[in-house]
Amino acid sequence: MRGIYIHIPFCARRCSYCSFVSGMPHDKMRLYVDALKREIDDRLVCGDDISTIYLGGGTPSVLYRGAISDILSAVRSKARVRADAEITVECNPDSVTDDFVAEILSADVNRVSVGLQTDNDELLKRICRPHDRAGFLRAWELLAPIKNKSIDLMLGLPAQTKEDLLSSLSLATLSDAPHISLYALKVEEGTPLYESGFAVDDDFEADLYDMAYEYLISHGYERYEVSNFCKNDMYSRHNSSYWDLTEYYGFGISAHSLLGGKRIANDDNIDKYILGNCDRFVEDSDAASEYIMLALRTAKGIDLDRLRGYGVDLLAEKNRKITEYIRQGFLINEKGFLRLNDHAFYIMNDIICDLM
Ligand SMILES: C[S@@+](CC[C@H](N)C(=O)[O-])C[C@H]1O[C@@H](n2cnc3c(N)ncnc32)[C@H](O)[C@@H]1O
Ligand code: SF4
Incomplete structure (x- = not known):
């Protein structure tokens, strides 16, 4: 049993705090998707038993229509995707449209993770997100046919107050999201936020986290990992398999794989990737240290x-x-x-x- 992570490095625009491999020029999208399908065909073992697939990024919802179906068809034509496989797509509210929802439903996507981050329109503008609170509500309504949904929220954003975070938590719980990820802002070197000189106040972040924890627990969520909360056991099977050291393929630039006791990292050069010359860095995985580090983040331990x-x-x-x-x-x-x-x-x- 293995998982698959597929990296989509395109976004509508780049957020001020983001250091992920994202924001690649959209004119490379079609060539990138073709290269992804080739990598899947080359590296995926024929008939392999796949229990989870995760399209992340970047922003998979900005892909042209047909891309997600094509990528998933490439997986299915090679591997044996279980009938009950969890198939997640990350999306940003501004690129969730009728067409997008119709496409993912027809491709048997059964889980979405929506990046709200905060429901304060001023804060959203400040971190360069292209959506607003109303846009999130529109997207959430369009996504109603998919029951297994997650909302990403951030804490520690510049000028974010306790009241701001409570309002975002309240929106997420009132939206009846069965899963909420809550990430503490990291200010990464090289991002516009880092260049602006903004620094995280660790004590305030810890207070925000404690407050959010109490709020979510009192609203019926359980914390199953330090940044992940769910109701009714609707935890992310894909992410849980990382913490459990289940093997997985990583396809696309900057994607990582854990296969045969080795950690394999794809290089992040999109032009080389499109030409089929992706460099891969391979090292032995240190199962004991990785397990301690990952498992201690979970409630199970x-x-x-x-x-x-x-x-x-x-x-x-x-x-x-x-x-x-x-x-x-x-x-x-x-x-x-x-x-x-x-x-x-x-x-x-x-x-x-x-x-x-
Ligand atoms: C890589 S993003 C992809 C999802 C989608 N593009 C979005 O931004 O909504 C996954 C999540 O990581 C979190 N994230 C990104 N950069 C972060 C940072 N510097 N510190 C903390 N969390 C971050 C955000 O909550 C984001 O939703
Ligand atoms: S939309 Fe997501 S992946 Fe894209 S720049 Fe913003 S945080 Fe990064």
């Missing part, structure tokens, strides 16, 4: 037996540190799993570093 299978007896090797974190109430060791206590997520990175 680290399966200590499974980690022993990767050659690490964590309780024995880090006994002193783990005992201390348990004594302080930050870690819980229960039923064979080591996990963070609910209120320890804000020091998660320190704990992970200590356990590596």
Whole structure:
């Protein structure tokens, strides 16, 4: 059983904080999609058992009509996509149209992730998003036939107040989104936001996160990963498979794969990719460290037996540190799993570093 990630590096415009490989010129779109189909045909193992597919970006909803169906057909003509496979497409409100929804429905897409970020129109303008609150509501209505939907929100945006975040959370919960991703803003070097000199206030971000956590829990959501909340077990199967070290293919520029115990990274040069000359960087995956790092971000935590299978007896090797974190109430060791206590997520990175 494997997953597939497909990277779409095009956007309507570039957001001020974004450091993803995105915003490529639209005149390269058709050639890029052709190259994607060739990569899928070359690298996907015939008859491979596929349980999740994720088209992310960038903004897959800005693709020309027919592109998403063609890409998914290329996958299906090679692999065995399970009848109950989770197939997600990321979209931005401004590019969700009738045609887009009709196309993804006919291509059997059964999950969408919508980038709202904030419902404050002033803030949206400030971070260069092309949609507004009303545009999100229009898109959400058009997407009604798809039940499995997620909303992306951000916290720590420039000038964002607690009230702004509460208003966005309220819109997301009133929209009855079964899944909400909540990302703390990272100011990445090279972005216009970084160049503007804006710096994140870590303490304020931690307060915003705590407030959002309490809000979502009190509205019936569970936190199953530090940035991911869902209702009625509607967690993202694709993202959960990353945290579980399930193997996956990554197609497209800058996409990563985990296959046969190797991490494979595609280069991000679109011109070389279109010509079929994508450079790939391969390294052995370090299953034990990756598992500790990823599993501790989840509510379930680290399966200590499974980690022993990767050659690490964590309780024995880090006994002193783990005992201390348990004594302080930050870690819980229960039923064979080591996990963070609910209120320890804000020091998660320190704990992970200590356990590596
Ligand atoms: C790569 S984007 C693609 C989705 C879509 N293009 C969009 O922006 O809505 C996935 C999500 O990552 C989050 N994100 C992007 N840049 C970020 C940053 N610098 N810090 C925190 N979250 C970020 C946003 O919430 C975004 O929805
Ligand atoms: S729309 Fe998404 S991927 Fe595109 S620039 Fe904005 S954050 Fe990045």
